Amino acid sequence: MPALDFFSMTAVVAVNLLAIAVALPWSMGHQVDAPARHAQRFFMLQGLAWILILAASRLPVRPWLDLLPFLAASAAVWALWQLSRALTGWLGPRAPLLERGLMLLCIAGPLGFVVLIDHLSYRLAWFSLCHGLCVALMGCMALYPKKRVARAWRYLMFGIGMLMAASLVTRSVLTLHTSWLPFFTAESPVNHGFALVAPFCNTLLLIAILVAWRDEANQKLRDLALQDALTGLANRRCLENQGRLMLRRAMRERLPLSLVMLDLDYFKGVNDRYGHAVGDQALQLLARTLQKQTRGDEIAARWGGEEFCLLLHAGPDEVQALCMRLKSTLVLGSRLELDFELYFSAGCAHAECVWEGLTLEQMLLQADKALYQAKHLGRGRWETVSMRLSA
Secondary structure, three states, X not given: OOOOOHHHHHHHHHHHHHHHHHHHHHHHOOOOOHHHHHHHHHHHHHHHHHHHHHHHHHOXXXXXXXXXHXXXXXXXXXXXXXXXXXXXHHHOOOOXXXXXXXXXXXXXXXXXXHHOOOOHHHHHHHHHHHHHHHHHHHHHHOOOOOOOOOOHHHHHHHHHHHHHHHHHHHHHHHHHHOOOOOOOOOOOHHHHHHHHHHHHHHHHHHHHHHHHHHHHHHXXXXXXXXXXXXXXXXXXXXXXXXXXXXXHHHHHHOOOEEEEEEEEOOHHHHHHXXXXXXXXXXXXXXXXXXXXXXXXXXXXXXXXXXXXXXXXOOOHHHHHHHHHHHHHHHHHHHHHHHOOOOOEEEEEEEEOOOOOOOOHHHHHHHHHHHHHHHHHOOOOOXXXXXXXXXX
């Protein structure tokens, strides 16, 4: 049986990568999101890099010996940048130091081909080192997510990154200290070994990417179950779940807690006069206004119909200031977007000190009573009820 040569092994790797790139969106279905697209581009660019290496092994003369490896190196680092974008989509923003380091190395690697164009061994050593460091940074990017994601695929990706980085750095060292690895496409045990490690790592990487995509898809389903379809705000179920957590935090950290229930004034008249489509736009406008005027630790939710809720760690004065901002922003926004003015009434249940046994249902009941009082007194206003532990 004839021994495998570098050309044959490179062809296998290239076909493997391109097959993965083609099959990836097919296996994910029709709704492929941006991170998955970046992952697909990673495999396509990796496949392109190996095809260029394949061509260089068949054209070991200049200018092809210079041009084709340079293009292969550029495709390889561009592929890693695409994978970093996929990780950012799945895990949230990555550490700026890692991103800046990756960008610098992605530029420095191919640039070394130009600077060291007359020194084949130094050129290979430089790029292998830069590429290895890039892969190591990529592995580190899989750690410390900003979102709730599974650990298994992240640790697998980290392990793949470290294995590939070790292989590349080893090749860099051997290039400088041996005479049998003179250039990128040389027939040598090191290049053969790297061509064997690459498809193994790519298969594991495909598994990690598929698990990451499934993890994100499941998280989106969980988010949809807690999100109002029309406005994009949290729904009643989400408010109830998060409200219990905020109650416990307020009691533990001795924070005030206010629940504000808002209701659009004369909303039935909006639907009757302008139609339900405009009514939906009015609800969406109020939802956007609530989102813009609330902080990250505050909850804005649609309770039902034209009723919305806010849950925040704030006192009566802060709630009043918030309602004033909401009123002015909503009036201005409705004039511009709907050609008529929208107003709301609000009721606030405020607990300066949360006690054991206080429930979200009790606060909702008091906020609803305060809202009814605001409506009764003329609408376009807000009322507050202070809640205290009975002696």
